[in-house]
Amino acid sequence: xxxxxxxxxxxxxxxxxxxxxxxxxxxxxxxxxxxxxxxxxxxxxxxxxxxxxxxxxxxxxxxxxxxxxxxxxxxxxxxxxxxxxxxxxxxxxxxxxxxxxxxxxxxxxxxxxxxxxxxxxxxxxxxxxxxxxxxxxxxxxxxxxxxxxxxxxxxxxxxxxxxxxxxxxxxxxxxxxxxxxxxxxxxxxxxxxxxxxxxxxxxxxxxxxxxxxxxxxxxxxxxxxxxxxxxxxxxxxxxxxxxxxxxxxxxxxxxxxxxxxxxxxxxxxxxxxxxxxxxxxxxxxxxxxxxxxxxxxxxxxxxxxxxxxxxxxxxxxxxxxxxxxxxxxxxxxxxxxxxx
Amino acid sequence: xxxxxxxxxxxxxxxxxxxxxxxxxxxxxxxxxxxxxxxxxxxxxxxxxxxxxxxxxxxxxxxxxxxxxxxxxxxxxxxxxxxxxxxxxxxxxxxxxxxxxxxxxxxxxxxxxxxxxxxxxxxxxxxxxxxxxxxxxxxxxxxxxxxxxxxxxxxxxxxxxxxxxxxxxxxxxxxxxxxxxxxxxxxxxxxxxxxxxxxxxxxxxxxxxxxxxxxxxxxxxxxxxxxxxxxxxxxxxxxxxxxxxxxxxxxxxxxxxxxxxxxxxxxxxx
Numbered sequence: 001x002x003x004x005x006x007x008x009x010x011x012x013x014x015x016x017x018x019x020x021x022x023x024x025x026x027x028x029x030x031x032x033x034x035x036x037x038x039x040x041x042x043x044x045x046x047x048x049x050x051x052x053x054x055x056x057x058x059x060x061x062x063x064x065x066x067x068x069x070x071x072x073x074x075x076x077x078x079x080x081x082x083x084x085x086x087x088x089x090x091x092x093x094x095x096x097x098x099x100x101x102x103x104x105x106x107x108x109x110x111x112x113x114x115x116x117x118x119x120x121x122x123x124x125x126x127x128x129x130x131x132x133x134x135x136x137x138x139x140x141x142x143x144x145x146x147x148x149x150x151x152x153x154x155x156x157x158x159x160x161x162x163x164x165x166x167x168x169x170x171x172x173x174x175x176x177x178x179x180x181x182x183x184x185x186x187x188x189x190x191x192x193x194x195x196x197x198x199x200x201x202x203x204x205x206x207x208x209x210x211x212x213x214x215x216x217x218x219x220x221x222x223x224x225x226x227x228x229x230x231x232x233x234x235x236x237x238x239x240x241x242x243x244x245x246x247x248x249x250x251x252x253x254x255x256x257x258x259x260x261x262x263x264x265x266x267x268x269x270x271x272x273x274x275x276x277x278x279x280x281x282x283x284x285x286x287x288x289x290x291x292x293x294x295x296x297x298x299x300x301x302x303x304x305x306x307x308x309x310x311x312x313x314x315x316x317x318x319x320x321x322x323x324x325x326x327x328x329x330x331x332x333x334x335x336x337x338x339x340x
Numbered sequence: 341x342x343x344x345x346x347x348x349x350x351x352x353x354x355x356x357x358x359x360x361x362x363x364x365x366x367x368x369x370x371x372x373x374x375x376x377x378x379x380x381x382x383x384x385x386x387x388x389x390x391x392x393x394x395x396x397x398x399x400x401x402x403x404x405x406x407x408x409x410x411x412x413x414x415x416x417x418x419x420x421x422x423x424x425x426x427x428x429x430x431x432x433x434x435x436x437x438x439x440x441x442x443x444x445x446x447x448x449x450x451x452x453x454x455x456x457x458x459x460x461x462x463x464x465x466x467x468x469x470x471x472x473x474x475x476x477x478x479x480x481x482x483x484x485x486x487x488x489x490x491x492x493x494x495x496x497x498x499x500x501x502x503x504x505x506x507x508x509x510x511x512x513x514x515x516x517x518x519x520x521x522x523x524x525x526x527x528x529x530x531x532x533x534x535x536x537x538x539x540x541x542x543x544x545x546x547x548x549x550x551x552x553x554x555x556x557x558x559x560x561x562x563x564x565x566x567x568x569x570x571x572x573x574x575x576x577x578x579x580x581x582x583x584x585x586x587x588x589x590x591x592x593x594x595x596x597x598x599x600x601x602x603x604x605x606x607x608x609x610x
Contacts, residue, residue: 239382241380242378244378245377250375252380257547258546317366329380
């Protein structure tokens with residue numbers, strides 16, 4: 001009798017465990033996520049060449065994948081691998097939202113994993129402060145990992161909120177889904193950190209959904225047709241340009257601040273094409289990111305990896321003619337203009 | 341024009357950037373220690389620069405909404421009472437008058453809940469319209485529309501957006517100095533309500549460094565402009581913090597508005 005009771009209790013326990021699993025206790029946190037390997041263009045003034053990077057993306061549905069705009073920008077090849085080793089190519093881009101740092105990609109074949117579920121926008125988004133979150137992201141190119149934290153604040157308004165969180169992340173996590181752990185739904189897409197606030201930042205999932213809705217109306221464009229050298233000029237939004245006249249030892253600069261990773265285009269057109277001048281891109285007043293001597297008209301595209309104040313400088317060296325004039329200008333490359 | 345730029349860039353990338361750069365790299369000192377004689381400040385970046393200006397201009401309204409939560413003092417107190425900033429509202433030089441006008445316009449929303457102060461501020465803007473004589477027609481038109489709406493009791497964000505954009509265009513197209521002063525004044529005015537909005541906004545505080553660099557290094561500016569630049573830089577740094585201090589901001593704003601131009605400014609041709 002006692003043995004019978006023990007067996008019954010054990011069986012009941014097993015049955016309850018099985019039932020609990022079937023009711024949502026077995027959330028597969030990684031199934032909608034892929035680790036991304038990208039190959040594309042890197043631009044640093046006169047040095048424009050191939051480069052690679054790693055990142056993360058997550059399925060919206062069987063064909064659409066969300067990642068960051070700064071992940072997709074300048075990519076000529078994006079390959080995603082899920083936890084089961086399935087490989088997908090994302091050769092078409094449907095949307096590029098630089099404000100929210102969101103890109104929507106189209107896969108070359110249907111995925112067999114479900115798209116994520118999104119948390120709806122609360123009436124008071126700041127009520128999400130304190131919610132436990134988990135970011136599922138590429139661990140520096142080594143595959144998917146879990147990064148836990150909590151929401152510390154919500155900034156912005158009008159549906160385009162930015163979610164501050166304190167998950168500890170590593171390189172490659174750009175484009176990760178940020179899950180509300182208790183709701184088991186995506187609350188945002190992680191994109192960056194802000195050192196001055198010691199925080200990580202994600203764009204709200206409800207904003208991402210609005211970008212997806214727009215993306216569904218588009219036919220999109222092949223990566224290789226969008227990120228071309230010809231399109232740098234075609235899609236450049238020129239901020240402004242000014243004439244300069246420099247004596248030896250003098251300089252002129254364009255001072256600008258970028259709030260996020262941005263592709264820019266500078267240009268310098270000296271009146272005398274034979275005069276040798278110096279130019280450079282400087283971050284934060286003293287960190288020279290790139291420099292070169294040049295003569296004649298130059299167009300200088302840069303992929304800026306970080307935010308903050310920058311200066312594009314043209315300087316007349318000590319042995320320059322007594323007066324050198326020309327025009328200097330700059331702008332940013334709005335790649336999204338090329339998405340149909 | 342865009343087609344021309346595209347063609348030139350293609351040509352430049354194919355033939356220019358790779359071959360025009362010479363072997364001898366400049367030294368760091370040749371770039372960093374060269375005497376800067378001109379600066380083009382870029383105040384708004386982003387996909388839509390208009391959107392960036394709109395975000396900055398709209399901070400005024402957000403600030404007003406946030407006032408009950410704190411930082412509720414009115415900014416523009418032409419009578420120097422009720423805890424607002426005392427503001428003389430007059431200057432001997434055209435550029436400083438532009439700075440003051442733009443400051444009042446940029447910060448107008450902070451007085452929206454005080455009818456008497458608001459009315460004084462709007463009357464000031466109406467009375468000082470001739471101070472805008474050296475500004476571009478586009479900027480003047482934006483100011484006129486802004487003041488007309490203000491008289492009707494409305495903060496017209498779109499007109500403020502247009503004014504900010506026109507001020508930046510004017511720095512490029514000239515005369516650059518008065519347009520530069522307008523941009524600085526409007527930015528200072530908005531800073532007060534930006535703080536009240538309670539959230540650091542990179543679109544807003546990101547404008548501080550280009551503006552300060554412009555005032556510090558462009559040859560058309562002098563010693564007092566350097567002092568103004570110092571305050572702009574300090575305010576930008578302050579507003580990039582999590583919980584900026586209102587009294588510190590007031591101190592910097594007071595110092596910024598205390599400056600006098602070095603000498604009456606002759607018109608420039610840009």
